[in-house]
Amino acid sequence: MAQQWRSLLFLLLLLVPFAAAAAAGQDAPFVVAQKKVALSRPGPGVERLAVTLNLYNQGSATAYDVSLNDDSWPQEAFQLMSGTTSKIVEKLDPGATASHNFILETKVQGKFQGSPAIITYRVPTKAALQEAYSTPMFPLDILAERPPQQKFELRLVGKYGSLVSVVSFVGVFIYLVASPSKSTAAKGSKKRR
Numbered sequence: 001m002a003q004q005w006r007s008l009l010f011l012l013l014l015l016v017p018f019a020a021a022a023a024a025g026q027d028a029p030f031v032v033a034q035k036k037v038a039l040s041r042p043g044p045g046v047e048r049l050a051v052t053l054n055l056y057n058q059g060s061a062t063a064y065d066v067s068l069n070d071d072s073w074p075q076e077a078f079q080l081m082s083g084t085t086s087k088i089v090e091k092l093d094p095g096a097t098a099s100h101n102f103i104l105e106t107k108v109q110g111k112f113q114g115s116p117a118i119i120t121y122r123v124p125t126k127a128a129l130q131e132a133y134s135t136p137m138f139p140l141d142i143l144a145e146r147p148p149q150q151k152f153e154l155r156l157v158g159k160y161g162s163l164v165s166v167v168s169f170v171g172v173f174i175y176l177v178a179s180p181s182k183s184t185a186a187k188g189s190k191k192r193r
Contacts, residue, residue, distance in 0.1 A: 028061035030093065031066065033119050033134035047142050047156075048081070049104040053134060057092040063121040063130075066092050068100055070134075072115035075079040109110070109143035118153055 036051045053070060057063055066089040073085065083102030092098060159193040 013106040021037045027061050028059050028123055028125070029057050029061045029063035029092065029094070029121065029130075031063050031119055031121055031130075031132045032058050033068070033117060033132060035070070035117055037114075037137055037138055037140065039140065043109055045143065047106050049078070049106070049140070051102050051104065053087075053088070054099045054122050055092060055100075055119065057094055057096050059189070060094050061123070062094065063092040063123065065090070066098070066119065066121040068117060070102075070117035072117075073104055077112070078104040078106050078148050081105045106142055111141055113139045121129040 002084040011182070029052070034054045034056075036052045036054075038052075040048045040050070042048050051070065053068055055066065055068065067085045068089070068095065071085050073080075073092070081103040085102055087098075087100040088099045107130075116136050120129045121131040122132055
């Protein structure tokens with residue numbers, strides 16, 4: 001959850017130059033890219049990384065020949081299982097999105113800090129290619145020992161929760177019936193006089 005908030009914050013920081021460009025009245029594309037990585041363990045000693053790159057054109061003009069390249073994965077540690085680490089989109093209209101996925105697998109344990117993906121695109125009014133970067137990827141702890149999930153406690157609540165509720169209600173009922181009330185104690189003290 002914290003990683004999603006950080007990515008969102010970084011995405012908002014990327015939008016600040018767009019707001020300045022919009023205020024100046026420029027008619028240009030503004031490509032924003034978000035990089036997400038999901039870890040899974042298909043077996044012991046193997047970690048699988050599902051990498052998703054989402055492109056957004058937040059500008060007011062079309063971006064042409066959008067090239068996405070994410071080659072920050074060393075071949076000594078990561079093996080490409082499906083997809084490619086690069087993609088070319090012919091054009092990205094204003095407000096349009098594009099997505100690219102690939103899956104990596106590793107058997108190497110340790111921390112890995114990847115680089116942002118690089119996006120280049122062409123603007124018809126400019127001769128030079130424009131360049132953008134994806135959101136940064138936070139360090140991954142590959143094949144690290146992860147604490148067990150709290151599924152055990154939830155199973156106990158699901159299995160014994162109703163029984164605990166019934167026993168609690170019966171206990172409270174017995175306590176109320178067996179304990180003398182203040183009005184009964186006051187009547188008993190009046191009779192002694």
